[in-house]
């Protein structure tokens with residue numbers, strides 16, 4: 397059979413999903429594994445808001461089972477408009493908002509609407525799926541390697557050499573996979589580069605746009621504040637497309653409601669494209685999300701509870717790793733700032749003659765010896781020998797952490 401299209405033949409599946417499936421198979425076969433690989437929630441630990449759940453049931457009861465409008469039902473776009481004004485201090489009218497079935501179809505549509513084959517797409521690694529979207533659109537990859545010194549975030553300095561002539565700059569904060577964020581000053585400096593680059597381009601030339609993925613935007617902890625380009629530089633509104641939705645901020649990954657915010661003419665193109673793709677959010681979920689998002693007190697109390705639960709897990713994970721580090725083990729972690737993720741280092745390769753001798757072997761060693769499943773940064777485009785990992789805490793049962801750390805410590809001791 398085949399060959400099929402160049403795209404189908406060359407598409408690389410998600411490494412994260414592949415690793416997740418391997419672990420799921422082992423769990424099905426009876427193995428007990430601490431699985432922190434998938435950027436999702438255990439619904440028993442983190443259910444969706446009760447008010448959203450009942451609103452979905454009610455919407456089906458009321459017969460909302462037909463096609464939604466192509467850009468998303470108006471009450472939902474109005475509710476999103478109020479939500480982003482309150483949480484992100486930006487003004488978006490309903491015709492600057494597009495609804496779809498989660499963030500993915502919107503990211504795909506943004507790429508499709510902006511990037512022609514050969515156009516340059518700038519993104520940092522490690523990062524989530526920018527490599528795949530760039531490939532699917534025939535874009536030229538302009539990759540910025542990041543390091544622990546900047547908490548694996550790009551900076552104005554590292555991005556600058558890549559922006560001349562580029563079509564799209566992908567930013568994500570709080571970032572998947574690192575759980576770290578872009579501070580205000582850095583974001584301002586990046587926006588200034590984008591504005592300067594666009595000012596240089598001749599009238600009528602394609603502009604440099606920013607795909608600003610804030611899927612985890614309300615999930616920040618401690619002193620960390622989430623900033624966005626339009627808030628810090630209002631002129632950025634012409635060149636920014638936000639990706640956002642309920643998947644992570646309301647633990648609703650399977651409910652499938654996302655939104656993009658952007659300049660009205662670009663949103664109109666995305667709407668037209670999605671008409672053919674058909675990746676609308678289901679009608680009843682749109683009605684329910686519209687009704688839920690405007691219940692400000694319920695939303696606030698849900699977000700407080702979700703953030704407290706996630707922060708507690710991230711902090712305990714961080715403290716546990718720091719404790720192992722203080723005992724002389726070659727591990728480390730970056731203080732959690734946002735999202736569901738902790739960035740942790742397991743620099744175990746070549747530590748003992750019969751221990752793991754490559755980073756892929758370290759990943760297997762952690763899984764086999766400590767029953768700890770975490771996602772290597774090389775699954776997010778970083779180099780194959782990068783010792784850093786993503787630990788996702790949405791599935792973490794706090795009660796199991798002492799056992800997990802004791803197994804991890806025993807596995808580390810073996811390499812002394």
Ligand SMILES: Cc1ncc(COP(=O)(O)O)c(C=O)c1O
Pocket residue numbers: 435497498499500501524568571572609611639641643649653654
């Ligand atoms: C940074 C980021 N953006 C977008 C998405 C896509 O979200 P959705 O599940 O709504 O398609 C994800 C999902 O993991 C993500 O981590």
